[in-house]
Amino acid sequence: MHTKILIIDDEEIMRLTLGEGLSDLGYDTETAADGSDAIVKLKQFEPDVILLDMKLKSESGLEVAKKIKQTDEYVEIIIMTAYADINTAIEAIKLGATDYIKKPLDLDEIQVNISRAIASQSMKKKLKLYEEKEMKAEDTFISKDPIMEDIKKRMTILAENDSVTALIGGETGTGKEVVANYIHKNGARKDFLMLSVNCAAIPKQLLESELFGFEKNAFSGANSRKKGLLEMAQGGTLFLDELGEMPLDIQSKMLRFLETRKFNRIGGLEEIEVDIRIIAATNKNLEEAIAKKEFRADLYYRLNVVPIHLPPLRERKVDLLELSKYFLEIYNIKFKKNFKGFTSNAFERMLSYQWPGNIRELKNIIERIVILNDLDYIDVKLLPNEVQNQSSKESGSAILKAENVFIEEGFSLEEQVADLEKYYISKALELSKDNFSATSKLLGISRHALNRRMKKYYEDRALS
Structure with missing residues (x-):
């Protein structure tokens, strides 16, 4: 499939000459005389590269470049400009143009610029694909193993029932946060935030204020009021990672919140009520932790409504x-x-x-x-x-x-x-x-x- 080139120039002789020259080099070409015609041809012809003259009679080349990029973010624009208009060409590049060529035009130089533009386009598409896959990896649970069928059913049930708490267990690295992301992104709360906190990575004093927030002057250094994650996640989901490391006194406060959906900021008298979902994850055996009095049994049973245990790889x-x-x-x-x-x-x-x-x-x-x-x-x-x-x-x-x-x-x-x-x-x-x-x-x-x-x-x- 040949590279498609759209030539935008208000001079008919220039359009015809440039079009014939590029066709002889093996490119598929189409031409447009102004911005409106160019947008129509952009949608119909779907060019890979556009050669755009900066000095159109009816409108600014900068305005045309802006409209082109709004219509197709991947198309590459090469500006054709006179030497005196270099600053304008640079402005066009800031808007998304790839390069510029000074007049009078040289066909060999144009071919080099087109090759560079195609390489740039390919790289942008690959980068976009990578970014999409990276984002998808956070929200998509990749599995075809038959032993995962029950887990996938539970994930679907949890996504459909957005008020139910969930406890995800499994060894480190098995994808517990991916499961939490999937449940959140496929449920009714998907348009609200999902916030995460690693209970093992934050010191006890900071974890409490991180979760519940604090009032001004609640303790030394509290110079202003701070909202906690429970409050900031309003409408969405709070993911408690490494739940088994949460200190016992904070476990007690979390249990009260799960039962009432209300809490107080540290140093505050006002009860704050929020509507959020809690998803927790742990790599610890919480039943053993309960036996050792390291974890509250009542909190475990309150969170363990729909358990998910991820098997190791x-x-x-x-x-x-x-x-x-x-x-x-x-x-x-x-x-x-x-x-x-x-x-x-x-x-x-x-x-x-x-x-x-x-x-x-x-x-x-x-x-x-x-x-x-x-x-x-x-x-x-x-x-x-x-x-x-x-x-x-x-x-x-x-x-x-x-x-x-x-x-x-x-x-x-x-x-x-x-x-x-x-x-x-x-x-x-x-x-x-x-x-x-x-x-x-x-x-x-x-x-x-x-x-x-x-x-x-x-x-x-x-x-x-």
Whole structure:
């Protein structure tokens, strides 16, 4: 497909001459005599680059450039200007034009400028795509693993019921904040703020004032009134990350708020009522914390209305590929690389690795690989030593056996991983003589995770 060039000039001879010259060079060309005609042609012709004369008889080239950018942010504008009008051309560039060419025009120079403009356009589109994907990553829960079906249903239910509190559990890096973002952005509160506070990262004294705010002179240094996050999130959502680290006295105040939806600023007498949703997350076992008297049981039960527990990445084999592909795509765009995927050997080691840092660790590793290398595929040698050193596993199926097979179109990870999981579960059951506790220990997964897989592969043998 040829590059499309729209020429805007009020001199007919210039339009015809320039149009013929660029057509001879292989460009598709269209012309316009003024701004109104240009906007019509912009919508119909959809040019990649516009050559715009600054001195139009009917209107200012600056005004035309502004209207063009309002209509199509990606089209590149090259200003054609006389030497005496350079300052005006510079003003046009501030409005979004890419470059300018001084008259009299030289066709070779114009071609160079067009090539630069096309490169600039491509880069802007890639950057925009990357930014959209980065934003999407915050709000979209990426998962195709069957074991996540119940979690996705709960997320949907929570999004539809915007007054229900939620407690999200799981290891560090499993995507708890992503889940919270998804629930907020897909619910009735999406047009209001979602504010976050990390209860582990803020000292106790500051955490209380951060949440509840304070009145002027409430304590030394309180020189003015400050609104807390509970108040600032009015109408929206407050996300309490690392809830298990919240001090007990603040837990007490939070419990009262959840029961009444009212609170007092520190040092204040006025009760403030707000309508917000609370979503909390923790990587701690709160039931154990309750037994140790480190967490209030009543707050736990008040928050744990619709619990979500995110399994670690090592138990989500299908998602390992989905997330790997996703991160590779966005970092290809960000760092201008062209990785096509992963070799089978690399992915075999990734499947075997335990991923203690979960999704966050996977994301960081792929980002580092893309930054430091410029190859077609990610092979074993590009992986960190801790991932490389995972021993190869014999699966009893065709999965990832060939030394130089790439994961390409037509490859079904779900079928391959299902085959692999089923094989190892059957072997572990055989070795443990059908003892579920011993089987889960042999496989390095929880009894709950084993039971999910038993329901999937051996429904008649699963625990009730």
